[in-house]
Every structure is written in structure tokens, then in C-alpha cells.
Amino acid sequence: MATIYEVAKLAGVSPATVSRVFNGTKVSEDRERAVRKAAKSLQYTPNRTARSLRRQHSEVIALIIPDIENPYFTQMARGVEDVAQKAGYSVVLCNSDSSQEKEARYLDIAMSENMAGVIVAPATDKIDLSPLLNRNMHVVAVDRSTLSDIDCVMMANRHAGRAATQALLDAGYQRVACITGPASIETASERAEGWKDVLGADSAQVRDGHLIYSSYRVVGGREAMQQLLALDPAPDAVVAGNNLLGVGAIQVLTERGLTPPAFGVAVVGSLPFTTLTPAAVTVVRLPAGHMGTTAAQMLLERLRGDSQPARTVVLRNELVLADAAAVD
């Protein structure tokens, strides 16, 4: 691997000059030409490790998400990438797998690799960002808030829960149940709160176990839906707290011949790969990609030196009564 010293020697200049050429500092035209030529002939690539060590930061942004298999998060990742790339940053995706431990490990890596910044969708509410913050690293939270005083971009979760529930009621369903994620996850409990808002805290549903906290996964949706169908009286509609829960619930319903609209379904979050009939399922679309771009923009501002107080931005969602399979 060629170094600046070899390039310098070949070009007949000092290593400092080579460095300057690759960092945009002014260098006389002829020397620059010589350097570039030498660099090319030696296949020189700047060593980022050395550069980071010297500069104390790299040009890469860490994006830590709880579930790499959930399209919601990968769509968000796309958003982050799009804006980061344009600003000259690369983003590396880390899957915490909803594990606090793995998450801590990746946070540690981001720190000790001198990464430029991190965007994290916290796996739990116990995430500890203090080591990074003490080191003056920039971190922005997405999807879920943290205890730390940092920039944050979230969805209007409670509102989404309300909209989904109301849509089902408006469609004439009588007993609207709710399946959501782990109670310890903010998005899950907030969406459930939205459901309660509409039904009323003392309604029959809320009393009768029509609210199920499950895992944010397809299998969680399946199990919860089965539980709901075993109830007496059973619900005639359900609000699914996220996309995967929605898929699981619909799968079970379809298997039992209760394909929507025979049984009402509203899901919070898009169903990007579904093949369902249009208009059968209500979707409260969450702008995952937009969340990603917003978070990336906020991080970039910080990296550029912006030091205004921490901001929280809440993204509006969009009620879609029509085709659940529509492109997002």
C-alpha cells in the first residue's frame, strides 16, 4: 500500500504537499499535477485510519437500528444514506437486534472508531449515551426518545393510534381491539394510548383485554390475533401497532377466512411488500424515509458546528384508506 511518502518521493515534493493536494489546500499547479500523477501511478489511496487518528474523527456516520429486517427501519436507513452521501459522509448500519448489549457495543465502536456522529433508534429506554456525549460526540435519536438532551425525530405516534382507531369506527366496526409492541417501547405505548383516547378509558374494550402488548414482530402479531379471536365477545376489528404486527394479524385472519374487510384492520406503518387487495386495509402511513433524511440533516448541522439547544421534531403521518400496497 502506497503512502504519502512514496508519492512525495516520486513526485519530487514533500509529504506535506501531498497531503495538501488531497485535502484541498492551495498548492501550485505544477506540483499538484505531479502529485496526482504520482498518486495515480502508485494507486495511492489515503489511509483513513491514519487520517482519523490524526484528525480525531472520521467521515462516517453510524446508524444503529433495532431490527434490520424491518422495512420500516431499512427505509429510514435509505433516507439517512441519501443525505449523508451527498454531504460526503458514508453511513454504516449497525443492527442492535433490540438488544441493549449489542447496542452498547455498537455505540462503543462508534466512539472508539472516532466516527463523525451517530443516529440511533434506541433499543430500549435505558440506552446510555453519556460516554458519547461526554466526549462531545453528536448523536441524534430517531423513532424513540431518550433521557439525554439531544436532537430527536419521532412520529406522531399517539395521533397515529387515534387515526387508525377512528378510521375503523368510521367504517362501522363496533369492537375495535389493539395489538401493539412491548409496553417498554415508547412508540408501542403511545400508539396504544391513541387507541384508548378514542375508545375512552372506561370503555368495554379497554376493560376486556382488547389491548395486547406483544413483540414488534410478525409472530407477535399472529399470537396476539389468535388471542383476540378466542375472546368472547371477540372484537370485529383491530389496530396493529406496527407493520409487522399488521402482517401477522392479517395472516391469521386470512387463514381463518376473515380476510379484511370481513374483519377490520388498520395498521400503523406501511406494508411495503404486501399483496393485498386495495382498500381492504386502512394504513396510517409513517414517513420512515423522511424521518431518516430529517435525522441526517439535523446531525449534519451539528457536525457543521450548529450548537442551538436540542430540538425534537415530530413528523406528521398520513391516513391512507386505500391501497395498502401503494408505493411509499
Add this chain to the structure above:
Amino acid sequence: MATIYEVAKLAGVSPATVSRVFNGTKVSEDRERAVRKAAKSLQYTPNRTARSLRRQHSEVIALIIPDIENPYFTQMARGVEDVAQKAGYSVVLCNSDSSQEKEARYLDIAMSENMAGVIVAPATDKIDLSPLLNRNMHVVAVDRSTLSDIDCVMMANRHAGRAATQALLDAGYQRVACITGPASIETASERAEGWKDVLGADSAQVRDGHLIYSSYRVVGGREAMQQLLALDPAPDAVVAGNNLLGVGAIQVLTERGLTPPAFGVAVVGSLPFTTLTPAAVTVVRLPAGHMGTTAAQMLLERLRGDSQPARTVVLRNELVLADAAAVD
């Protein structure tokens, strides 16, 4: 940020001893205790950048994929992660977005960040691995082969294409069309070859434009399906070359009231988030997760010094006539 020098001073030992403690080299028990205590009180974290610079390699593996939004690849990523984690490596995911340029950029980063190795699903067949290989980096290809002489793990694509086509014929469909990805992508052309194998190169379908090369995306499936339905005579069944193509095709069919099995559909690749009726769609399941674990294992072997000739492993796929939504 604390350094080993500060820890050394506080613990009353030399920096080398601190380094040894954090690298598993033998150190007397009392000194080790002193070092750990000092490290903890200073919140010391080893600086990976410095370590990589010195050691000339890091403990992270780069995984470069062409589409982060495709569950096929994220499932593969899960597989890679699972085995890498256990071996003490972290994996960072890079999305090349099917762009040769972005891919090159990430390859460059992997190289200049001294990463331990890379696993790449090539965006195009023109991928140039020589810079990495010249540097003696270990790279394994997944999903698609390269011109370089490296380890590679692939699916039995042609066989999958054959199986899908045959299943449709066995089910009684008469005119089986095929939608596949860009002809320049190996998996796409191979799966189409499988389709041709079954129908016969001089069959009516093959002559009549019943094979469409599209993009490996939902919208590509939609467009191709619309084209096929406009044909006269129109096909009565279709083989979709990958999961997203399958989703797009089924969406269009459903919109036109041709929900399978009214129109036959066989897809190469799983449909993890679909909500379709069981048994309506034939799926040739591709073991994406397994591909990931296999690739990671091969890479790890190389990192441990294995230098046997490059191997290519081809994974068997599995024909699933039943529930397309089944868990993989």
C-alpha cells in the same frame, strides 16, 4: 478521552502493561487489577483507530449489498451478523444501491479503514476487487460471482428457475411466462435460463416475448406484469425472478381480479411480509440467512489463516407449494 498513558500513570505501570491487559497477554495478577481499576475510574476505552493503524487491521467486517430495502439481503445480513458477532467481529452494512460507483466507494472505505475483510453481493459483474486483493484483503462474494478468484456462495439459480416453472406446469397452467431482473445480473439470467430449460428453447413462449427482463424491484414486477397481460395470447401463469418482482406481479394481478390461483404465480425467493392466502402462490424458497452464515464462516476461516484454493458453494433451494407467507 483517556489514553493508556493516563491509565498507566494512575496504575503505576508502563503503557505496555496496560496494553497487555487489554490484549490478553499475561500480566501479574496485582498489576492487572491495578490497571483495570484505573481504567474503570478513567472510563478508559481503547482507541480502535490507533489500534487499527498499528495493527494494520480492525475487527470489523464490511458487508456490501445492492439493496438494503430488499428483505432477501437483510435476511442475509442477519446471517452474516450472527456468526461474525460470535467470533468477536462487528459488521457494518453498506448499501451500494446497485450502483457500481457507490460500491467502489464502499470497497475503498473497507480498504482504507483497514477492515478485517469484506463480504460483497456485487452490484454489477464489472466489480473490481483487485485493489483489495492486491492488498491481501480477504473478500468473499455472495449471491453473485465475480471474475476474481475468491470464495463465493451462491444460490442454485438455474435450478430454482426450473423448479418454479415446472411447478406451474404441473399445476396445469399452459402458457407460463417469466419476469426476471436485468440481464446483466447473473441471478436474473440464470433463473431465466432455468425457465427456458423447462419450456424448451424453441417453444412458443420463448419466441413470443414471454420473457421480460426488468429491474429487481416491485415497480419492475408491476410493469412487466402489465406488459404480459397485454399480450395476445396472454400467458396464464408467470415465474417471478425474485421476491420483489413477485410482489409487483401479484399486485397487478390482484388489481385486475386475477388473484392466484386464477393466474398462476411462482416466485423465486421468499415473500416474508406477504399476507396472501396460503397455497395460492408457489415459492422457491432461497436460504438467504444460510447464505449469510456460510459466507461469514468462509471469511472467518480466511481471517484465521486458511489459504486453500478459492471455493464456490452453491446452496440448495427448496420448493414450497404451500403458504407463501410461512416463516423462513
Add this chain to the structure above:
DNA sequence: GTGAAAGCGCTAACAG
């Protein structure tokens, strides 16, 4: 505008 030189934080000889 350019070069010399001093590290960034760590590991790995090399002595002891």
C-alpha cells in the same frame, strides 16, 4: 507556497 518535524494512541519488538 512549501518543507521539517511533532505527534494522534496504540502495539510489538527488544532488552532486561
Add this chain to the structure above:
DNA sequence: CTGTTAGCGCTTTCAC
């Protein structure tokens, strides 16, 4: 077993 020391490749004052 332990300390001293010389860099890994780069950027960046500081003089010229």
C-alpha cells in the same frame, strides 16, 4: 513478567 522505544500513515503548526 515488565519497561523502553520505535513507528503505523497522516495532518498541521511553525518556520522559511
